[in-house]
Amino acid sequence: AQKVTQAQTEISVVEKEDVTLDCVYETRDTTYYLFWYKQPPSGELVFLIRRNSFDEQNEISGRYSWNFQKSTSSFNFTITASQVVDSAVYFCALSGFGGSSNTGKLIFGQGTTLQVKP
Amino acid sequence: NAGVTQTPKFRVLKTGQSMTLLCAQDMNHEYMYWYRQDPGMGLRLIHYSVGEGTTAKGEVPDGYNVSRLKKQNFLLGLESAAPSQTSVYFCASSYGGGREKLFFGSGTQLSVL
Numbered sequence: 020a021q022k023v024t025q026a027q028t029e030i031s032v033v034e035k036e037d038v039t040l041d042c043v044y045e046t047r048d049t050t051y052y053l054f055w056y057k058q059p060p061s062g063e064l065v066f067l068i069r070r071n072s073f074d075e076q077n078e079i080s081g082r083y084s085w086n087f088q089k090s091t092s093s094f095n096f097t098i099t100a101s102q103v104v105d106s107a108v109y110f111c112a113l114s115g116f117g118g119s120s121n122t123g124k125l126i127f128g129q130g131t132t133l134q135v136k137p
Numbered sequence: 138n139a140g141v142t143q144t145p146k147f148r149v150l151k152t153g154q155s156m157t158l159l160c161a162q163d164m165n166h167e168y169m170y171w172y173r174q175d176p177g178m179g180l181r182l183i184h185y186s187v188g189e190g191t192t193a194k195g196e197v198p199d200g201y202n203v204s205r206l207k208k209q210n211f212l213l214g215l216e217s218a219a220p221s222q223t224s225v226y227f228c229a230s231s232y233g234g235g236r237e238k239l240f241f242g243s244g245t246q247l248s249v250l
Contacts, residue, residue, distance in 0.1 A: 028177070052236055064227065064241040071236075110179060114235025124195065125170070125235045129179040 021046045023113050023128035031134045032101055040096045040109050040131045048072075048115030053087065053094045054125070058108040067109075070094065101135045108132050139163050143228050143242035150218045150249045158213040158245050160228030168231040169211035170239065171195075171203060173224040180227065186211055187234060218249045 022045040032038045044053065055067040068078060070087050078085045082099045098105050111128040141162045150156055160169065171183040172195075182195030184203040192203045200222060202214045211230075215222060225246050229239040 025179075054238065056239075062225075062244055064229075064239075066238040069238055112180075116235070124182060124185060124193075125239065126182065126196070127172070127180040129177060 021048075021113055021115050021124075021126045023111050023126055025109075025111055025128035025131050027131045028129070029132045029134070031136065033136050034103060035100050036135075037097060037099050038101050038133065038135075040098075040111075040133065042094045042096065042111030042128060044092050044094065044111070044113045046113060046115045051113060051115040054112040054114075055085065055094075055096050056110045056112065056127075058110065058130070060107070064110075067096075098133075101133075103135050103137055106133060106135045141228055141230055141240050141242040143226075143245050145245060146243065147246045148248070150215075150247065152219060152249060154218050155214070155216050156218065156247075157215075158226055158228075158247075160211045160213070160230075160242060161209055162211075162230040162240070163209065164230060164232070164240065165208070166230035166232050166240070167208070168234040169205065170229045170231075171201070171211065171213045172227045172229065173197065173222075174227060174244075175224050183213065183226075220249045223247060223249045 024043045051072045053070045057065045084097045086095045108130045110130045114125045144159045167188045170185040172180040181197045186192050186205040189208040204212045225244050228242040231237050231239050
């Protein structure tokens with residue numbers, strides 16, 4: 020069975036601090052995809068990044084960076100120099116292929132609420 | 138660019154009533170999903186569809202039924218609503234299933250009294 024765990028329920032930081040959101044996943048599939056989504060206070064869900072299981076390169080996009088480590092089954096998300104606009108709920112998600120998982124099923128973690136104070 | 142449209146946006150039901158949530162997408166996506174979001178539980182998959190005429194159960198399918206008679210529409214039905222079904226419901230679609238990002242609707246806030 021697939022599982023995504025985001026152990027941090029809530030994080031509060033002061034603007035300009037760096038913050039890392041943790042994501043640990045479980046899957047028996049050899050091919051899988053990992054995602055991060057952002058849900059701002061307005062409620063919509065916004066795609067941030069996708070990573071497949073064969074690509075362990077870290078990725079940086081502006082103030083955002085992602086660290087994918089298969090050895091620890093983790094896909095952590097770091098925001099550098101956080102801003103008030105980063106305040107949101109962040110979800111990590113997983114889909115697996117080739118094993119017991121059904122094609123197309125995307126499982127989400129519980130989400131981490133990030134509050135950035137001015 | 139409509140994307141994924143959910144109707145209604147808000148609904149209040151009494152226990153035992155039935156209702157249907159409609160999801161429509163105009164991106165010609167094969168895959169469509171229904172999730173529910175509850176505090177502390179994240180997004181949980183109710184049902185999904187990998188193409189017109191197909192449906193499959195997700196993590197929490199009990200109490201819900203779905204239909205995908207047309208490729209662009211995915212309906213979620215509650216036959217006899219219960220207070221435990223109070224939640225925010227999100228529909229999503231994708232071109233490549235779990236390999237591609239999901240496009241989400243704006244959500245439906247459902248309260249069952």
